Amino acid sequence: xxxxxxxxxxxxxxxxxxxxxxxxxxxxxxxxxxxxxxxxxxxxxxxxxxxxxxxxxxxxxxxxxxxxxxxxxxxxxxxxxxxxxxxxxxxxxxxxxxxxxxxxxxxxxxxxxxxxxxxxxxxxxxxxxxxxxxxxxxxxxxxxxxxxxxxxxxxxxxxxxxxxxxxxxxxxxxxxxxxxxxxxxxxxxxxxxxxxxxxxxxxxxxxxxxxxxxxxxxxx
Numbered sequence: 001x002x003x004x005x006x007x008x009x010x011x012x013x014x015x016x017x018x019x020x021x022x023x024x025x026x027x028x029x030x031x032x033x034x035x036x037x038x039x040x041x042x043x044x045x046x047x048x049x050x051x052x053x054x055x056x057x058x059x060x061x062x063x064x065x066x067x068x069x070x071x072x073x074x075x076x077x078x079x080x081x082x083x084x085x086x087x088x089x090x091x092x093x094x095x096x097x098x099x100x101x102x103x104x105x106x107x108x109x110x111x112x113x114x115x116x117x118x119x120x121x122x123x124x125x126x127x128x129x130x131x132x133x134x135x136x137x138x139x140x141x142x143x144x145x146x147x148x149x150x151x152x153x154x155x156x157x158x159x160x161x162x163x164x165x166x167x168x169x170x171x172x173x174x175x176x177x178x179x180x181x182x183x184x185x186x187x188x189x190x191x192x193x194x195x196x197x198x199x200x201x202x203x204x205x206x207x208x209x210x211x212x213x214x215x216x217x218x219x220x
Contacts, residue, residue, distance in 0.1 A: 003215050004163040006100055007153045007182070008131075010111035012169035012189035013207075014093050015121050017077075017113070018045070019191055020084060024076035025052070028069060034060050042194040045170050048112040048143040049073060074114065081120060089125050090189070092207035097130040103212050110153035110166070112137035112144055112173075132157055144172040147180035154182065165215055167207070171196045183219050185210050 011017045022041070029036050034056070044052045053069035056062065062069075081087065100107055107130055109118055115136040122128045133156035137143045140152075154164045166177035169189035177184035178199050186200035187207060197203050202218055204210060 001160070001162040001219060003105060003165055003212055003219060005106045005108070005154065005157045005159040005165075007108050007110045007150055007164055007166045007177075009166070009168045009170070009173050010109050010113055010118060010121060012090075012192045013167050013187055014090065014109070014127070015087070015125070016090055016189065016191055017081075017087075017117070017121075018189075020077055020080040020087060023080050023084075024073050027076045028073045029056075031072060032056075032060070032062065032069075034062075039194075045172075045192060045195065047172065048137045049114060050138060051143050074116075077117070078120075081117075081124075090207065094125075096207050096210065097127065099211065101130055105212060106157045106159065107131050108153040108157055109134040110137075110149045111135070112149075114138045144170070145175035145179065147176050150177055150180040150182055154180070165210075165219075167210065168200070169195065174200050183215070185215070 008014055049070045050066055053066040056069060057064055057066060097107060109131050111118055113136060115138060118134050118136055135149050135153045137149050140148055142148050150166055154161050161180055161182045164182050166182050166184045167187055168174050168177055168184060169187045169192040174184050174186055184200045186197040186203045188205050
């Protein structure tokens with residue numbers, strides 16, 4: 001089936017917000033007086049803020065609601081989002097979305113990030129006109145690796161899952177894409193360490209490797 005739509009994860013694919021999330025989460029951990037090591041933190045990658053905050057509460061026996069933690073974490077995240085001079089689009093994103101648009105390929109963002117965060121990114125980097133829809137995992141009952149987010153994204157673009165490709169950088173996202181029955185490209189994002197790419201249909205180091213011609217050949 002020909003490629004007609006691309007569903008982008010955001011964190012680690014369009015922008016590298018992982019360093020910002022890490023700074024925000026560790027600022028939160030400091031406020032809470034808890035210690036989270038790197039190996040535990042890596043297991044949070046690709047999960048919604050709600051899921052991470054609830055897991056922290058469960059692991060450390062905190063007498064708090066996940067929304068309390070999420071509110072503090074988002075405050076710190078927005079601070080780093082606005083002030084971190086190293087924060088920008090990942091290499092090749094601007095050229096790739098332009099290429100897809102020029103060939104009539106529709107695009108959506110399907111991210112575990114909060115809807116506000118998705119909109120901040122699209123506004124900051126003037127990407128609103130490229131993406132026909134945005135699906136936030138924070139609005140859904142189930143988060144990745146549940147396939148709901150990608151099924152909804154395909155539906156929002158009025159495309160069959162057989163005509164879609166997901167671009168992901170996390171184990172949970174890749175599993176979600178495959179459970180949705182969608183061709184999945186795994187991108188080895190610089191800050192997405194400890195991820196399992198074995199279930200992906202193709203693995204790339206550079207986003208511009210994901211040309212429509214190449215993907216159409218692989219999807220046959």
